[in-house]
Amino acid sequence: MTVVGAGPVGCVLAMLLAKRGHDVEMYEMRPDMRAESADGGRSINLVLTDRGLRALEMFGLREKVLEITVPVLGRMMHSVDGELAYQPYGKDDSECNYSVSRGELNKFLLDAAEEMGITIHFEKTCTGADFDTSQLHFEGSDPVDAGVIFGADGAPSAVRKALVEAGAVDDSVExxxxxxxxxxxxxxxxxxxxxxxxxxxxxxxxxxxxxxxxxxxxxxxxxxxxxxxxxxxxxxxxxxxxxxxxxxxxxxxxxxxxxxxxxxxxxxxxxxxLGTVRCKPWHLGDRALLIGDAAHGIVPFFGQGLNCGFEDCVVLDEVFTQTDDLAEAFSTFDTRRKPNSDAIADMALENFVEMRDKVGDPHFLLKKAVEHRLENEFTDIYRSRYAMVMYSYIPYSVAYSLGEVQQEILEELCADIERPEDADMEHARELIEQKLVPLYDQHDVDLSF
Ligand SMILES: Cc1cc2nc3c(=O)[nH]c(=O)nc-3n(C[C@H](O)[C@H](O)[C@H](O)COP(=O)(O)OP(=O)(O)OC[C@H]3O[C@@H](n4cnc5c(N)ncnc54)[C@H](O)[C@@H]3O)c2cc1C
Structure with a gap:
């Protein structure tokens, strides 16, 4: 099996395929970043959350990777006049995010992949693929017999482009x-x-x-x-x-x-x-599969792009335990993941609009403050959409639809008030029990995370 792209998702994918006994080769266009910096020495970091860390748990690497992270416990808002306002993220410090250098994370995963016997070919830029002969094409070298082809080559994915050219996939980049x-x-x-x-x-x-x-x-x-x-x-x-x-x-x-x-x-x-990549389907029979940003690049305003790609790997591994038939596995994976990647793509765009247009909007801030009260007073039946996305494994699509109902409830509670302390908490409980609790049962949602 061949994985194109030795970024973080490609490495974890290759490791899960190797764990399942497959021979795996990886092709990466950049030089080996462990020998030379691929980003000109710049420090670029991102946030990992539990959802993404679960992928590393599959290889017993969660604790080891946490050693190269910095826990992030809340947001510090800076106003123009220099005033600071701190908002903790979760109900306590266990609900935190982890800041990690992308380069260090990628190096860590390259080491881990090689330790599992995976061969990584660096400075090999994929330029296309022939899915009938299962061959990959590379800049300046002969085609390679690839077997099953996995495109983990990020948002501009050459593998996705080849699938589009083959008429197997439709994509859009916004x-x-x-x-x-x-x-x-x-x-x-x-x-x-x-x-x-x-x-x-x-x-x-x-x-x-x-x-x-x-x-x-x-x-x-x-x-x-x-x-x-x-x-x-x-x-x-x-x-x-x-x-x-x-x-x-x-x-x-x-x-x-x-x-x-x-x-x-x-x-x-x-x-x-910054852009949003969507495509459909993510696979071609049992011959090729897209994963990570190659299938669903999203804007970074929920800090979930990589977490979503890592979760892809967890779900693919689950699907592999259910069937040995690759075409069936890819199709099931696609069906399970697509609604979720669409949901996080939409939520990330909504967060962008919130940050751009609503941070100074008093009604928006009132709803946020009332929501904070709901989370504190009704801990067993109310968790914000943010918490569901960041600290639970509730599917993104479920968090998204629950979030829409939460907005209806907050609108109703905030319709005639100006201060969060004036929210009618008795009515709030009724609304939550009436509108949200039945959905928890329907979607098998457990809020005790
Ligand atoms: C500003 C910013 C902030 C972000 N913050 C967060 C965050 O806080 N949390 C979070 O979860 N996500 C965040 N993201 C998103 C995250 O960076 C991506 O979702 C993640 O890197 C995707 O991983 P990947 O392995 O799928 O793709 P990539 O990281 O893009 O890796 C793809 C790999 O494929 C290689 N490649 C590409 N084309 C070819 C080719 N033709 N041939 C061979 N190799 C190829 C590339 O060199 C690369 O190594 C952020 C993104 C941005 C832009």
């Missing part, structure tokens, strides 16, 4: 009018974090925002999200003076925390694109 750029917040002297170390720092500014996520060495990786065009867009911010003026106006408390020459860093770091 680009966001926003992009992102990383900026480093260096550690303070002595390697201590220069801002609260166990929080995701967010500077919400409506049509643009900055985030900072902790690294193990005390630094934070900042990511600024900006529109491509317009007054606050990447196109406009093209000089040291403009960048400084922009940060002085919107992110004044971030300036002393950023590197001394942050304007130069801003101008020299690349801009990243």
């Amino acid at each position: 680009m966001l009018e926003y992009g992102y750029k990383e900026l480093i917040f260096p550690a303070a002297d002595g390697g201590e974090p220069a801002m609260a170390g166990h929080a995701l720092h967010i500077w919400p500014r409506g049509d643009h925002f900055l985030m900072g996520l902790a690294n193990l060495d005390g630094s934070f990786t900042g990511t600024i999200y900006l529109p491509w065009k317009g007054e606050h867009g990447f196109e406009e911010l093209d000089s040291v003076e403009k960048v400084r003026a922009f940060f002085e106006e919107f992110y004044p408390d971030a300036i002393p925390l950023l590197g001394e020459d942050f304007e130069e860093e801003y101008l020299s770091n690349p801009n990243g694109k």
Whole structure:
């Protein structure tokens, strides 16, 4: 079996295939990042949650990978005038997210895959595939007999493109009018974090925002999200003076925390694109399967892209225990995962709109505060959609539909009030019992996570 793409999902997929006794070869277009940095030395990190960590549990690697993460216990919101507001994520510190360097995670998984006997061919860029002969094509080298082909080659997937060209798959790629750029917040002297170390720092500014996520060495990786065009867009911010003026106006408390020459860093770091990839089906008979971002690239505003890809691997492993017939397994996997990846794609886009348009909307903030009360007072029958996505294994599609009912309830409770303490909690309980509890039974939802 052949896996194209030795990113995090490709590595975990290859490991689960090897665990099931298959000979697995991987092809990766980048050089081996353990020998040379693939990202020019930049530190790029992401958030892992329990949902994703479950994939590593399959190989007894959860605890080991946690050693290279920083627990993130809540959000620290930074207002323009420098005021800080901390919101814990979960009901207690056990409900946390884990910040990890993508590079370090990928290196860890490359080692783990090789230890399981998987051969990884680096600097092999897949350019296409012939699914009748099961051959993969690579830039500058002869085709390879691949057996079953797995496309784990990320959002721009060459394997998906080949499946589309073969008429087996339809895809769509919807680009966001926003992009992102990383900026480093260096550690303070002595390697201590220069801002609260166990929080995701967010500077919400409506049509643009900055985030900072902790690294193990005390630094934070900042990511600024900006529109491509317009007054606050990447196109406009093209000089040291403009960048400084922009940060002085919107992110004044971030300036002393950023590197001394942050304007130069801003101008020299690349801009990243953001988009949503959807496709259907994800497989061609028993010959090929797409997984991870190759099947469902999403925007990063729920911090779930990789977690979703890792969960793909858990589900595929479950499906393999039910049947030896590959075509049936791929079809079952596809049917189970597609509604869930669509749901998290939609929720990630909704979160983007929330961050962009609603952070200053009093009615939105009122609903959030009332929801906080519901979660605290009705712990056994109410968990927010955020908690269900981040801390449980409840399928994304179920969390999504429960979230819609939660919004109806919150709208009703907030219709005639201005302060969260005025919410009618007796009525709230009735609404939850009437509208949500039956759905828990219907979808087999367990809120005791
Ligand atoms: C700004 C940002 C923040 C994010 N934050 C989070 C977060 O907090 N939490 C989270 O869960 N997710 C997050 N994500 C999403 C996450 O990065 C992706 O979902 C994840 O990397 C997908 O893993 P993958 O292995 O499927 O694909 P990738 O990580 O894209 O890996 C694909 C691999 O395939 C290789 N490849 C590509 N094309 C070819 C080819 N033609 N031939 C051979 N090899 C090829 C690539 O070099 C790469 O190694 C974020 C994304 C962005 C952009």
